[in-house]
Amino acid sequence: MKVLLNRDSDIPFYMQIAGQIKRQIISGEIIPGFRLPPERKLADSLGINRTTVLNAYRELKAEGLVGSRVGQGTVVLSPLRDEAAGMENRVPEPPWNQIFSKYAHGINSFIVKDLLTLANRKDVISFATGIAAPDSGPIQALAGIEHDIVLQKNYRGLLHSPTEGFSTLREAICALMQPRGVYCHHDEVMLLSGSQQGIDLTSRIMLEPGDIALVEEPSFFPAIQALKAAGVRVVGVPMDKRGMRVDMLEPILHRYRPKLIYTIPNFHNPTGSEMSLERRKQLLELAYKHRVLILEDDAYAELCYDGQPLPTLKSMDSEGYVIYLSTFSKIIYSGLRLGWMVAHKKAIKKFAAAKQIMDLHSSSLSQWIVERFILEGGLNVHIPVICNEYRVKRDAMYDALTQYAPSDAQWNRPRGGYYIWCRLPEKVAASRLLGKAAERKVVFVPGTAFYLAEQGDDYVRLNFTFAPLKDIGEGVKRLCEAMKDLKDSNDVSEEDEPVEISPIV
Ligand SMILES: Cc1ncc(COP(=O)(O)O)c(C=O)c1O
Structure with a gap:
């Protein structure tokens, strides 16, 4: 760093010092992270008062060009864009709006x-x-399990898992699905990093941009977002107390020829309503007739406070048209980011290939903790x-x-x-x-x-x-x-x- 004072100039010394350092920072002669000399040292070398250097450094700080770091003194920060504006040889800011993809x-x-x-x-x-x-979450039980994992130096939770998830957890999920009326094989189950990932994967794997998906209106907002982000045209079907107005569906199916119907039949978000049994049957019949897939989102499956929940669409689906999603977010902790999907094993294979590109697999640690929690009876x-x-x-x-x-x-x-x-x-x-x-x-x-x-x-x-x-x-x-x-x-x-x-x- 070079600072020369012009003693004949009318410009005060502190401004000369600040100006010269600023130019060197913006031109890149002094790079971010460079430590400016201590005030006293620079003052001594220039033969001026320390306060003058202090004021120069204050100017630079006020402009965001330098900052004080404990134990490091005054350090150069990345130059601000505004400061760089107009400087020759500077690369302009990336043209974000042109760079962002259609998806973005x-x-x-x-x-x-x-x-x-x-x-x-x-x-x-x-x-x-x-x-x-x-x-309300089972923090004590989970803490115990995690402690054991560390004590036993069990690396299973810290290394990679198969993309579909640990087969033992997939088996445990098959057992969890039985009270929901679904008797599946672990090949038909895939762990997800939250069930929301299942909506995103479905939008990419099953739908082309421009395809149409039907959703209850109102519906779970992120589902609408995921579909729209994949370029899917989303059409709303009205609801009432008994869920989606399936009685209005046939003309909508004729008119729009959708490829997918996304529905939350149990304890719907946001309305809390349940699709009646009659409508569930009709919905499946219509789906078969029009060859439309159903994405059943059963995030609140276990949370029935009066009596028993109605049968899941998946349990009533004899033809394999239902892709089923559920999650541990609402019954354990949402931060575990662990949900699952049940679908035809051909579909699961494709879903797994896509998930592998996305995130390789869901958190092994979350899977391991949840598996132990289920198998030790904690969830029940x-x-x-x-x-x-x-x-x-x-x-x-x-x-x-x-x-x-x-x-x-x-x-x-x-x-x-x-x-x-x-x-x-x-x-x-x-x-x-x-x-x-x-x-x-x-x-x-x-x-x-x-x-x-x-x-x-x-x-x-x-x-x-x-x-x-x-x-x-x-x-x-x-x-x-x-x-x-x-x-x-x-x-x-x-x-x-x-x-x-x-x-x-
Ligand atoms: C209907 C529905 N589906 C999915 C989710 C998201 O669950 P996860 O945390 O497993 O992604 C929610 C969360 O609010 C939800 O209400």
Whole structure:
């Protein structure tokens, strides 16, 4: 680094020093990571006061060109783009919009960090997330298993697994599928890095860009995203309390000739509804007649709080048209990123080839922990425990809505799953309610997030599994107060501007 002072210049010394160092940084003569000489040393070599050098370094810091690191003094940072602008010989910033692939252009940002941040704040009651309270998970049991793995130096969980997953875990999943009415062979099972990966894989393996897929409307937002990102045209089929309006399906099948129907027959996200048995039968018949595959997403299969769940489509599928997805996210922990798929073994082979390209295999450690948890009987003990807990939480939310909601609001009492779907009172739009509720420190996901087009602003999805039981009544009370506030005010003031959000799944 070279610094020469012009003692005849009107420019103050500190500016001369800062200017020369800046030029050397931007031209690349001094590279990021270079340590500037200590202030006293540079001051001594130039025969000036240390404060002058200190001020020069402060200027550079203010421009983001250098930073202080403990034990390293003042270090050169990567030059800022703005500073580099106009400098000859600099390579311009990559033309991102031209570089991004068609696939990338098809993806919208759908996880809104603001809401997530808000939902994670300790003083906020969150009905927004799609996860359970962390303390409901089997942390002790899993910690014990992980400890054993380390103690026994069992490398199985730390090395590669087959792409389809450990065969012992696939066997365990076959056993898990039996109460769901499915008697499969482990060749028909593949582990996934979350069941969401199964939706993505299906979109790539089974569909061409331009193909059409039908989804219930509203539906699980990331599924719509995955399909659209693969260039698939997504068409919504209306729903009611008994699930997809299968009675409306035939003309839709004739008109659009879809290749796939994505459905969540059990404890639907976001509505909590169940597809009736009659409709399940009709759906399969129509799928066979029109040669359409069904992607059955059974994420909430085990979480039935009253009676027994209805038979899965997969269990009723005699012709192999159903690709079945489920997950450990909703019954153990979502961060394990472990779900599974059951499909015809020919399809599984292709899925496995595609998954191999994507991520080689799902986490061996997660697989190993979950396998042990299932085989040691932990999962069988855990599921009734969480079902009891969530039943109580669901009832607490339902009762609180009964107590506090305006008389023209409507909501359901789902038999299972994670969500209550609430129709807002007249004149209350979910997008406006979001801001009002956030002021009262309670958050939810507006219905609009789950629709293909501009719809759903009269609904909210309320998750009842995440918030502590003691907060559910208070959260609903605050939410209902916000509804009443909006209902009473006809004015749309500036503060009431709709808040733009997308869902936390
Ligand atoms: C219907 C549905 N499918 C899939 C998922 C994602 O599950 P995973 O964590 O296994 O990817 C969710 C999570 O919210 C869901 O609601």
